[in-house]
Amino acid sequence: MPDLFPRAGATKLGYRRDDVDAYFAQARHVYEQPGAADDLASFDVRRASFGLARGGYSTASVDSALDRLEVAFSARVKERFIKEHGQDAWMAQLAERAQSLYPRLRRPAGERFDRPSGLHGGYAQADVDQLLDRLTAFFDQGKPLTADELRSATFKRRSSWAAYEERVVDAYLARAVDILLGAA
Structure with a gap:
């Protein structure tokens, strides 16, 4: 499987790739399920944390992706609420x-x-x-x-x-x- 994000470098610390890959796979699954966006609220995205490892994913790249994910989930919750109420x-x-x-x-x-x-x-x-x-x-x-x-x-x-x-x-x-x- 190709890397989701750029790596920090062989000698530099970055987020553990397995942790990040698993988190984003779960987020994609939840986001693609109709009516399931509330299962991973934007606040939960903000609280995501990953272990550090040499050669892991670039922290800046992952953090930026988390910010975009938070916005996407927040927009979905807003859209659903407005549609209903x-x-x-x-x-x-x-x-x-x-x-x-x-x-x-x-x-x-x-x-x-x-x-x-x-x-x-x-x-x-x-x-x-x-x-x-x-x-x-x-x-x-x-x-x-x-x-x-x-x-x-x-x-x-x-x-x-x-x-x-x-x-x-x-x-x-x-x-x-x-x-x-x-x-x-």
């Missing part, structure tokens, strides 16, 4: 989900998420707050922001006194990505 119901549901993000957006900068426990570092508060300010501007003023921008956001690492807990920020941004994909 209508565009107005979709927009109402999307607005309700967006409202669930507002409490953190309304908190003062530096207080939007918990700090990491103990001596562990985390994401720089200033970097995360800047991205959340952009998300607020998207919701309140219609300023441009894409799901890709949220997905590809990177944050400097800081010690616990100037950082946010990474897992909580990641989960929050995953919810925001779902909303932005639904609005596209």
Whole structure:
């Protein structure tokens, strides 16, 4: 069977080919089944992870394909919902989900998420707050922001006194990505 993605190189780490091949075979199967798109929701695509191995698939290529797969599944869920309930119901549901993000957006900068426990570092508060300010501007003023921008956001690492807990920020941004994909 030919490789699905370019390889990282014989001496470089990449995603384990068997893991990636199996995941994408499953995703194709689910996507091609009528009515089965909900079995592999876009959030599940975002949570996909693969082991690393020398000579594995290029991580950038696989990650890019995962982003496209997430968009495809999200579009299918949206299409199915609109067909069954209508565009107005979709927009109402999307607005309700967006409202669930507002409490953190309304908190003062530096207080939007918990700090990491103990001596562990985390994401720089200033970097995360800047991205959340952009998300607020998207919701309140219609300023441009894409799901890709949220997905590809990177944050400097800081010690616990100037950082946010990474897992909580990641989960929050995953919810925001779902909303932005639904609005596209």
